[in-house]
Amino acid sequence: MSIQAATEKMIPNMIGAEEVESTSRRRLSVTDPSTGEVLGHVPLSNSADLDAAVARGVKAQKEWGHLALKDRVQVMFHLKAIMEENADDLTALITRENGKTTGEARGELLRAIECVEFATSLPQIAAGPVMEVSRGVECKMLRYPLGVVAAITPFNFPLMVPLWMLPVALASGNAVILKPSEQTPLSAVELARLFEQAGLPPGLFSVVNGDREIVEAICDHPSISAIGFVGSTKVAKLVYERGSAHGKRVKALGGAKNHLVVVPDADPEMTAANVVASATGCAGQRCMAASVLIAVGDVDAILDKIKEKFRTMKAGRDIGSVISPGARDRIAGYIERCTSDGATLVVDGRKGIADDAPAGGNYIGPTVFDHAKPEHAVACEEIFGPTLTIIRCKTLEEAIAIENANPYGNAAAIYTSSGEVATHFAERASAGMIGINIGVPVPREPFPFGGWNDSSYGEGDLTGHGSFDFWTKSKKITTKWSERNRSNWMS
16 A cells, blocks of 8 residues: 545545545555455544544534443344345455455455444443432442543444444444544445434444554544554554543453464364364454364364365465565565464465466465474464464463463463363463363353453453443432431431
8 A cells, every 4th residue: 555645536524424525635545455456545633633523523412422332233223134234245345455255245244234233232221229328218320431432443344343333332322433443444434324314313433544644643642532443563652651641431352362272182174174164254354253273182073184184275365465565575484484483384476376366465374384493483473364373382281381472462262072171271361262172262252352351451451341331431329208218328
């Protein structure tokens, strides 16, 4: 991608369904990762653009926040129906701007719709506690919107991750500013139009495109009360620290190096198929992808099945493209230097590209590194591509120690037929999401997504039941009407 002249055709910022021209002169080209075709040019917005969106949000939120929650969630019912009616177009849009296969894009859409559906249940979730705490004295807790909040989202799930946050944040009574990845802004722009069709009042949802400058402006803006962030660990930590320093509520989800453990009693066919799908799905560009496989004892028969499946897969046929030439070259760099680090290159993704894959696409095939050590780069750094690194050890305790030493903590999984082994591992793995014979253990609503350690900064949840608490503030009301028992301590 490259900076473009300000006169070229633009992908707009949005305030509701209204296209808004950025005051910034900086531009970035947006390309289809699977072909290299230029799709348009996105503005790299500045603080003046953010100020305008926030001002509209502040004004619109005052009335919106006073509506009954049951009235606000009607928008989400309408949005769900509209997304279902336009499923084919939305799937194609995801594929075009992200490079996913059609099946993967459809899966992302279905998960996004599920997040919208969850928001429609908020009136039931929001029923706060009420209790008579003393004779004639009642306490209850109500929740109120924060005001204007922001969501900063990555390229790998351009529709789903924004919808982790937007439905609940909006239904909770807030106005929301979305800063999508500058590499995949098209789904965000379309979301603004869909929300308008669903009946969301103008000004409550804005899309402000940009890069680091606009992220910093969001962290600093005095009228933004909370930030939800999903991206790399490096940036997640910076957003958390900067936003928190300005008194904002921040939940920032970062990267991962997920470890899968295979023990000898694992089901060979199921394990092999599941590990391969976890490592190569979405071209490995997801923070829940299998990254390291820890082989405990004699599991060579299972490893052979995994390697064989990797050898038969091709980028451009079985898996999609990675997001950019830079991403492709970075992954190729790990392949280039893995042997000098001491690992064995078993399947070389540089050779795993389909003959008919578009020449301009960012393709790199599935890759397997074997006999790696925990300190090797391919075993400890987030590659974010269709790669699998195999570490061998003798015991389950060794495997758990290797997993625990990993600084990240999104996901960990074990493949076994033993409930005792599975429970032992689940209790000791240092990760927020655990899979048992599941390589991508993403929880579904109402259970929240979220990891531990360097994969997560800040308190609260961006999905599931806890998301309503994150996007709202509580008020406790204590009431006394009765004159009975005036001798109690509250009289």
